[in-house]
Amino acid sequence: MSAHKRLFMICFGVGLMTSLSAEEAQLNFDTQWQKAEDLRLRAALIGYEWRDTEKILRRSREEYEAGNKAQALSLLSQGYAQSDAALAQATREEDGWKRRVIE
Amino acid sequence: MNLTNLSRRTALSWFAYLGALSVIPSQLFAAWPKDAFNSEAVNDAISELYGQAPQDSDRVKLKVPEIAENGAVVPVTVSTAIEDVESISVYVEGNPNPLAATFELTPYAVASVATRIKMGETSNVVAAVYASGNVYTATQEVKVTIGGCGG
Amino acid sequence: MCLRIFSVIFMCCFLSCAVWADPASDQTAFKNYFYKKFPEIPVGDFINGVYAIDQTRRQQWLEIEEFPPYDIAIDEGEILFNETVFSDGSSYSDCFVDGKRSKKNYPYFDVNRNTVVTLELAINDCRVSHGEQPLKYKTGDIAKISAYLALHSRGEIIEVEVSGEAAINAYEQGKKYYYSKRGQLNFACVDCHVASSGMRIRAEILSPSLGHVSNFPVYRFKWGSIGTLHRRFSGCNSQVRAKPLAGQSEQYKNLEYFLSYMSNGLKFNGPSTRR
């Protein structure tokens, strides 16, 4: 697990445990969701987005709005992790592909 | 056919022609054998169609692939040297309704037909030939594999 | 010290040469790989994909090709290509100098536009330049027109040219796409269609990449309709859980360019049926 992701999940945990006001929680969710969405768009821009990420993030928002907070957060962290991994894959492949060329 | 391009006269003569045909609708589209197509077993469908129990015959030639490349399009060819064939039909034992198609032969027709059928799973394919009041059948298994990849 | 610097420079040169080999030697290496892997396949037969490998499948495929389901699409494509009149009074024949025999001219690299031009792109460019709406890229009318044009280039040799810095750059981008892993399953095109080609994934046989582009557009039984090469690329992406790109995106065009160049010398044999 990347340090990035670990930090992210700790943030969530803390967010859940400390009893935030409803408004604060909403604000927190929106911020985190937007972060994940931004990562997804960055991956999409270079053609590296994974197949299901957009769907996962959309479902996360739907669950949140339906009041299923735990489910929403779990989907959000999944969507975030996917985008994060897609970007890491792109970085790795920037040179990694060269090893596979038929010679 | 583009009707708008036809002159009025041509169009009228066409309708007259169609009108002439429509006096024999029963010959154009004889009744579709619904009960046979709805049967859930091969022998039920055969007796619905021909009122007979079938007998195996090596004179019925059924050509199907041993392993289907694609369950959605399995090529089937049926031919026979039996004389005076009136009807040929094809069944897939494993399909919910086994009867796939029937071929009604007039005296002009030669007893050799081919089509492509769908198969949901590995199963026997049966070809039946109806001639002179008897039903002759041939059976062969076709293996159907479910695709794994292939985008 | 001097010697060391020199050797470092030499090593860099050597390494970069190995990776950034010129397209011609890439092509030779690519072909030789498949010739060696499938010595029993006649070179010209690679255009038939898995049907060059598996005889049972080949027999059924040939039976279907005798009167293939794409025949109707070809007829529809013929009418679309020959009878469509654009709002300015012109037609497809004003854009395609070789008329129905145009497929053989694509893809090519257009220096002025600095991009790869595929047949489907050219069809839509033609429409747009004459005031029409572009067609959808992966299926429908564009695939029908493409099928009609492919039919009339059957037997023509694939002869894609890659020369000049910009063209080589597009080629390199396509090559990079081909060899890069992507998607949640972390697969590159090369992972399935080179070393693993001829092997089975459950009931499927993986097709060799050599000859991959020759037979498009294809009628796939899985689709139940005719579709373009870029529709097929989308399917591959989706299968490894990568989000498919848009039809005629730069990356897909470059991939088509690279793959076509790898198949130079083989014959066009589209349209075709595939599982």
Add this chain to the structure above:
Amino acid sequence: MAIKGKAKMLGDVVQVKVLMKHVMETGLRVDATTGEKIPAYHITEATCFWNGEEVFRTNFGPAVSKNPYLSFKIKGPQVGDTLNFTSIDSKGETDSGDFIVK
């Protein structure tokens, strides 16, 4: 809809091959988006006429493949003759095509 056909003289027999454009829905498939069953919809009958006389007829169930293919042989028609082929489906839609014996 469309019907395509080829009729070829082989000795004294005419080989007829026909391709009919039709979805041939089985009635067993489920629509992925609505979750509802797609109703069966298929060609039920197809008939071949020569000089207005029926020479061959077929009944299809939904298990015949999409875009049905049919091949049969008849004796009688000569090179240059026209065969007329007509189909009707389970909604009563008809289609037809003419092929010249070659």
